[in-house]
Amino acid sequence: MNIEVYYFSGTGNSLHAAKELQKRIPEIKLIPIVSLLNRDIIETHGEIVGLVFPIHIATVPVPVRKFLEKLDSKSAEYTFGLATRLGTFCVANIYIQRMLQKQGKNLDSFLMLNMANNSPTGIKPGPGDQGWINQITPEKVMELESVVQNKLDFISKIIRNKEKYPPKNVANLLSIFLERLISSLSKDIKAKLNFYTDTTCTGCGICVQVCPSRKIKMAGGKPVWQEELKCYYCYACFNYCPGQSVLLKKYTAKNGRYSHPEITEDDIAGQK
Numbered sequence: 001m002n003i004e005v006y007y008f009s010g011t012g013n014s015l016h017a018a019k020e021l022q023k024r025i026p027e028i029k030l031i032p033i034v035s036l037l038n039r040d041i042i043e044t045h046g047e048i049v050g051l052v053f054p055i056h057i058a059t060v061p062v063p064v065r066k067f068l069e070k071l072d073s074k075s076a077e078y079t080f081g082l083a084t085r086l087g088t089f090c091v092a093n094i095y096i097q098r099m100l101q102k103q104g105k106n107l108d109s110f111l112m113l114n115m116a117n118n119s120p121t122g123i124k125p126g127p128g129d130q131g132w133i134n135q136i137t138p139e140k141v142m143e144l145e146s147v148v149q150n151k152l153d154f155i156s157k158i159i160r161n162k163e164k165y166p167p168k169n170v171a172n173l174l175s176i177f178l179e180r181l182i183s184s185l186s187k188d189i190k191a192k193l194n195f196y197t198d199t200t201c202t203g204c205g206i207c208v209q210v211c212p213s214r215k216i217k218m219a220g221g222k223p224v225w226q227e228e229l230k231c232y233y234c235y236a237c238f239n240y241c242p243g244q245s246v247l248l249k250k251y252t253a254k255n256g257r258y259s260h261p262e263i264t265e266d267d268i269a270g271q272k
């Protein structure tokens with residue numbers, strides 16, 4: 001059976017989930033979404049086609065939105081979505097279903113894994129980020145991981161058997177309305193993350209390597225976030241800097257950073 005899993009991951013949670021799924025279903029071919037975004041049409045070849053990604057502001061992240069706009073999923077007999085998230089309300093399934101329906105397809109199953117939060121407070125760090133450092137301790141991450149492993153056993157069975165999940169997928173009117181609202185707000189999102197570095201930056205270039213949108217370049221031995229290029233809000237630069245030298249206006253704490261312990265910066269950079 002030909003099973004394609006297209007993934008996007010900023011800080012490794014979703015890539016870890018995709019790799020763990022592949023351990024349970026070895027036929028899975030993992031394909032990084034970012035590597036395909038310069039194509040006009042992205043044609044699938046699998047009978048089973050899955051998407052693994054993080055939830056950003058209750059829905060799919062920017063690169064997954066771009067991917068779905070270009071997708072030609074003719075080959076797919078069964079589709080699934082697997083989202084990783086902190087654990088709040090989400091309408092990503094409604095958006096994916098809407099996009100697939102345009103091609104005469106359905107989102108057959110949609111599943112979620114609660115994992116560590118990779119950003120102080122989502123898109124704009126503010127006063128609410130005080131507790132972040134306590135949510136991402138190795139102990140908390142391991143607690144979440146054991147639930148993730150159990151849930152992946154369940155998820156892999158659903159996918160193998162091409163089951164519908166949830167069995168009765170009926171979206172309520174409020175969720176449909178919210179999905180439309182969130183989609184229209186995030187379609188051309190221009191929110192600005194004001195990243196900057198301090199004197200501890202060694203010029204190692206890791207932030208440039210991990211940035212999936214290629215927004216960061218080195219200039220004079222230091223990283224520059226180029227105004228004119230889009231950000232995917234993935235927080236890879238912020239979290240993978242080895243010296244915690246990437247800072248944000250309202251988030252300068254030196255010791256609050258998270259990336260999945262089993263996923264390296266090379267894995268993240270490899271998505272391009």
Ligand SMILES: Cc1cc2nc3c(=O)[nH]c(=O)nc-3n(C[C@H](O)[C@H](O)[C@H](O)COP(=O)(O)O)c2cc1C
Nearest residue numbers: 010011012013014054057058085086087088117118
């Ligand atoms: C910009 C941004 C927005 C987020 N919004 C949400 C959200 O609305 N709900 C939620 O449960 N988690 C949210 N999160 C947390 C991520 O979904 C979660 O940490 C995810 O597992 C990260 O996956 P990754 O490491 O593969 O990028 C957000 C993270 C970021 C960076």
Ligand code: SF4
Nearest residue numbers: 201202204205207241
């Ligand atoms: S990863 Fe950190 S230390 Fe390396 S260049 Fe970027 S900001 Fe500087």
Ligand code: SF4
Nearest residue numbers: 211231232234235237
């Ligand atoms: S600038 Fe940082 S947050 Fe934005 S896409 Fe690049 S790595 Fe992700």
